[in-house]
Amino acid sequence: MKISFSPEDEQFRQEIAGWLKDNLKGEFEELRHRGGPGDEHMFPEERKIWEQHMAQAGWTCPGWPVEHGGKGLSINQQVIFHEEYARAGGPGHMGHIGEGLAGPTIIAFGTEEQKKRFLPGIVDGTEYWCQGYSEPSAGSDLANVKTKAHFDEASGKWVISGQKVWTSLAHESDWCFVIARTEPGSQGHKGLAFLLVPMKQEGVEVRPIEQLTGTSEFNEVFFDNAVTDADNIVGKPGEGWKIAMALLGFERGVSTLGQQMHFQNELDEIIKVAKENGSSEEPAIRQRIADAWMGLRIMRYNSLRMLSGGADGSLQKEAMIYKLYWATWHANLGKLAMDVLGNESEILDEGPYELNRLQSMYLFTRSDTIYGGTNEIQRNIIAERALGMPKEPKGR
Amino acid sequence: MEFAFTEEQEMIRDSAESFLQDVSTSEAVRTAMATEEGFDAELWQKICSDMYWQALHIPEEFGGLGLGYVELAVLFEEMGRRLLCSPFFSTVALGVNALLVAGNEEQKAQWLPQIAEGNLTATLAYTAKNSWDADSITAVAKKEGEGFVLSGQYKYVPDGHTAGLLIVAARDENSSGEESISLFVLPANTAGVSRTWTPTMDQTRKQAEVTLDNVFVESSNLLGVAGKAWSQLEQVTQLAVIAVAAEQAGGARQILDLTVDYTQERVQFGRTIASFQAIKHRAADMMVQVECSKSAVYYAACVAQESLFCNDKAGEQVAEELPVAAALAKSYCSDAYFHCAAEAIQLHGGVGFTWEYDPHLYFKRAKSSETFLGNGAYHREKIAQAIL
Numbered sequence: 001m002k003i004s005f006s007p008e009d010e011q012f013r014q015e016i017a018g019w020l021k022d023n024l025k026g027e028f029e030e031l032r033h034r035g036g037p038g039d040e041h042m043f044p045e046e047r048k049i050w051e052q053h054m055a056q057a058g059w060t061c062p063g064w065p066v067e068h069g070g071k072g073l074s075i076n077q078q079v080i081f082h083e084e085y086a087r088a089g090g091p092g093h094m095g096h097i098g099e100g101l102a103g104p105t106i107i108a109f110g111t112e113e114q115k116k117r118f119l120p121g122i123v124d125g126t127e128y129w130c131q132g133y134s135e136p137s138a139g140s141d142l143a144n145v146k147t148k149a150h151f152d153e154a155s156g157k158w159v160i161s162g163q164k165v166w167t168s169l170a171h172e173s174d175w176c177f178v179i180a181r182t183e184p185g186s187q188g189h190k191g192l193a194f195l196l197v198p199m200k201q202e203g204v205e206v207r208p209i210e211q212l213t214g215t216s217e218f219n220e221v222f223f224d225n226a227v228t229d230a231d232n233i234v235g236k237p238g239e240g241w242k243i244a245m246a247l248l249g250f251e252r253g254v255s256t257l258g259q260q261m262h263f264q265n266e267l268d269e270i271i272k273v274a275k276e277n278g279s280s281e282e283p284a285i286r287q288r289i290a291d292a293w294m295g296l297r298i299m300r301y302n303s304l305r306m307l308s309g310g311a312d313g314s315l316q317k318e319a320m321i322y323k324l325y326w327a328t329w330h331a332n333l334g335k336l337a338m339d340v341l342g343n344e345s346e347i348l349d350e351g352p353y354e355l356n357r358l359q360s361m362y363l364f365t366r367s368d369t370i371y372g373g374t375n376e377i378q379r380n381i382i383a384e385r386a387l388g389m390p391k392e393p394k395g396r
Numbered sequence: 397m398e399f400a401f402t403e404e405q406e407m408i409r410d411s412a413e414s415f416l417q418d419v420s421t422s423e424a425v426r427t428a429m430a431t432e433e434g435f436d437a438e439l440w441q442k443i444c445s446d447m448y449w450q451a452l453h454i455p456e457e458f459g460g461l462g463l464g465y466v467e468l469a470v471l472f473e474e475m476g477r478r479l480l481c482s483p484f485f486s487t488v489a490l491g492v493n494a495l496l497v498a499g500n501e502e503q504k505a506q507w508l509p510q511i512a513e514g515n516l517t518a519t520l521a522y523t524a525k526n527s528w529d530a531d532s533i534t535a536v537a538k539k540e541g542e543g544f545v546l547s548g549q550y551k552y553v554p555d556g557h558t559a560g561l562l563i564v565a566a567r568d569e570n571s572s573g574e575e576s577i578s579l580f581v582l583p584a585n586t587a588g589v590s591r592t593w594t595p596t597m598d599q600t601r602k603q604a605e606v607t608l609d610n611v612f613v614e615s616s617n618l619l620g621v622a623g624k625a626w627s628q629l630e631q632v633t634q635l636a637v638i639a640v641a642a643e644q645a646g647g648a649r650q651i652l653d654l655t656v657d658y659t660q661e662r663v664q665f666g667r668t669i670a671s672f673q674a675i676k677h678r679a680a681d682m683m684v685q686v687e688c689s690k691s692a693v694y695y696a697a698c699v700a701q702e703s704l705f706c707n708d709k710a711g712e713q714v715a716e717e718l719p720v721a722a723a724l725a726k727s728y729c730s731d732a733y734f735h736c737a738a739e740a741i742q743l744h745g746g747v748g749f750t751w752e753y754d755p756h757l758y759f760k761r762a763k764s765s766e767t768f769l770g771n772g773a774y775h776r777e778k779i780a781q782a783i784l
Contacts, residue, residue, distance in 0.1 A: 001398065001399060001400060001401055001402065001403065001466045001694060001698055002397060002398050002399075002698065003397055003695060003698040003714060004397065004700070004702075004710035004711060004713065004714050005397050005710070007708075007710075008644060009397070012709075076397050077399065146596060179446075187406070199472040209742075246550065271783065271784065274784070275784065276528065283777075285776070286776075286777065286784060287773060287776050288728075289780060289783070290776035290777065290779040290780040291776060292781055293779060294692075294724045294728060294776070294779060296451075297692075297695075297724060297757065298688045298691055298692050298724070298728060301399070301691035301692060301694070301695045302687065302688065302691045303693070304397070304399035304691075304695075305399050305400065305690075305691055307399070308398055308400035309399075309400040310400040317683070317687055318687050318691070321684045321687050321688075324680070324684060325684055325688065358492045362645070376677070378680070379676065379677040379680035379681065380673070380676065380677075380680075382679075382680035382681050382684070383676035383677065383680045384676070384682055386680075386683060387652075387656050387676075387679055387680070387683060388656070388660075388668075388669065389656065389659070389660070389670045389671070389675075389676050389679065390670055390671035
């Protein structure tokens, strides 16, 4: 067990930090610290150009194997990459769903043809992805998917009909991976397929959801006889659930460290405000700031444990607690930010509803404990899978 | 960076786990805790001669095994799980660490081999007040001839009534704060030393009051430089709280396991109470805190390792984190252990409130270890000072 990096890794840190310093400027200057959670709707076009700029220097998908267009970075180097990217204020990746979810799933389960067709677009920043999982009646009960797909022999295509919801970046995406029911009459996690569906077609309609922040990052997506080619299914019909669940495992990788640097930036801003307005002298606030700081460090240690162990890909205990832990921590940070601001927390930058960064973060954190598996679902998962307690009874 | 245990470290854990499971049973703990000494001397000798744990992080040149703080943290975690009653914590986390941090080569050569052989136990005494900062040191050291005369009182001294070797802090007359503090090492049977066992709510870890009444010690008993010992004492307590935190992480884990096992057996309304979401969610929250405690301890142990033994630049950088890493681990694990132990009683229901079931042993250890060397709020304030 060792927590310091090798001289070679530190040299790599210089390399990526230097590149970011030299490149995240000029036309990209305005993107610093933008486009993160709660701010994903900002500068989409500019962030795509930035993504392509990174791609030209080979910095997209750095953790992917070289054969698939990545840099094949070691875990340690990926840790460093994400830390330096966030430290430099690198903008939220427009391609993070492709890089972190769609790509790894295709690498793990896709055919050679699918790899050739889809991976280059993710790597070079020309094709963007969104995730078609949740539905109005499939939230926490994700397996209750109603969206249907059938293979139409005449046209040789899959035909998809149904509604997805809470789809981030759907309006900016070229492709969506969709779990749909291909076996008529099937229930739960049986009879599902994992389909890759083009977004820019007549049968797909995207409607933004206005959130309590007043902004829209999430969408509803309607599929009305939307089509995709016969080859655009990952795995076989009926294997959709297995693949969807494996994908959720990819979500808890090194990118968590980038998320943490983003959190650190928010905490630094809160500390700055606390020092400026004198609340940093109040014992109760001091305790809470220290607690937030500690909590973030522990989040990092949890990640380092998660990344260092379990190379077999099985979900370890520390991975199972990750979502519940960070979501709860972040929601508390939001509240702390408002309490540090005091009366000023109410005052907007301008009307009718222009939130500043901390206000936006505060409100957005209310979604953290819900999306991607609510805190309650996370507790069920921990109790059942990590502690071996009985499963929840099902109503069907 | 490799934040995972090596195979050797896993072996140390496995052997500690199986050994302690056999010797530190609930019955053994209850027998030992009912005595004034607080431990089974025969078991302690077995640990010293068969397991050699007391020698674990003593360098080989002083008769030890020369292993590191991560291995040590693993042992503390396993001991915390089983509430092992022994002078291990006082001897190793306080005594050995104080000698390693503040002792010169002669002093290390004089005392460490005796500890490594299992012939000597040790402890650290400094506070006379209901606090842990520099002002809590009121014992006085006066220069006299070729030595010093020490007088004063010490409270909350772990195993102070049984330890063979005392490391004590004392200050120049009329001084205050962090200035003019010195550390001394002296055999407990030195003339003028008196020790009284203090009965405590947590019976698994004994405390004593130590009084020095004009105790004369030679200059060779002075650890480090006269009047300049506060920073060394701070380092020793930082290393020690990491050991406490490791015990707390182990205790929290064990009480979670006991609680889950109990809820799997207890049937009400025709089903095990473990099947109720109200129980499952509380157990899940306990597990989050257990895993976070472990992460905090393992990281702090890596920092402690560099603080004691580093030999390169990267190590030095890590070592600088010791004050915050220690404060973080102690703060988090103190609160987590208390939370888990309190939940354990609640989730056990009525039997959790009995003397017969074990949750109260953990609940009491959680509180005593939370208080010892500063509670969560105390250490959070230290972090606040570092970042605000």
